[in-house]
Amino acid sequence: MGDFLAAIGLVLVIEGLVYGGFPQLAKRLGTEVQAMPENLLRIGGLASIALGVFVVWLVRG
Numbered sequence: 001m002g003d004f005l006a007a008i009g010l011v012l013v014i015e016g017l018v019y020g021g022f023p024q025l026a027k028r029l030g031t032e033v034q035a036m037p038e039n040l041l042r043i044g045g046l047a048s049i050a051l052g053v054f055v056v057w058l059v060r061g
Contacts, residue, residue: 019026
C-alpha cells in the first residue's frame with residue numbers, strides 16, 4: 001500500500017509541475033485533447049497503461 005501511495009504522490013508532483021510551472025502549456029494541451037477523437041485517446045491510454053505496467057515490472061522485478 002505504501003508503494004501505491006508513493007506512486008500517487010509522484011503523479012501529483014508531475015501534474016503540479018505542469019500546472020504550476022507551465023499553465024499556458026496545460027491550457028493548450030487541454031484544448032488539443034478535447035479536439036482528439038476518442039479512439040485515439042483510448043489507444044494512447046491503453047498504451048500508457050501497458051508501458052506503466054512494464055516499467056513497474058522492470059523496476060520491481
